[in-house]
Amino acid sequence: MKGFVDKNICIGCGLCSSICPEVFEMDVDGLAKAKDIDLTDSLQDTAKEAESSCPVSAITIK
Numbered sequence: 001m002k003g004f005v006d007k008n009i010c011i012g013c014g015l016c017s018s019i020c021p022e023v024f025e026m027d028v029d030g031l032a033k034a035k036d037i038d039l040t041d042s043l044q045d046t047a048k049e050a051e052s053s054c055p056v057s058a059i060t061i062k
Contacts, residue, residue, distance in 0.1 A: 001061055003034035003047050009058035016050040016059055023047045024059070032058070 003023045005016070010031040016024040017032060022043055027033040039047055044061070051059040 001039040001044055001047075002037070003039065003050075004060045004062070005032045005034050006058045006060070007031050007033070009056050011056055011058075013055060015053055015055070019050040019053055020046040024050055034059075 005024065007029075012026070012030045012032065014026055014032070017026055020043070022035075023037065023039065023046070024032050024034055039061070047061050051061045
């Protein structure tokens with residue numbers, strides 16, 4: 001599994017990177033981006049929490 005951010009939807013609120021900084025970070029453009037890593041079992045729950053917390057549904061975990 002990996003995390004993905006749709007930058008066309010992201011509003012740059014930073015919630016995902018505060019919930020799961022191991023997977024999400026803020027890019028130089030002020031929008032979130034997902035690190036290119038495979039999610040371990042321990043990270044999947046936190047990444048899914050970030051996905052469900054995104055106010056504009058810009059995050060996908062798959």
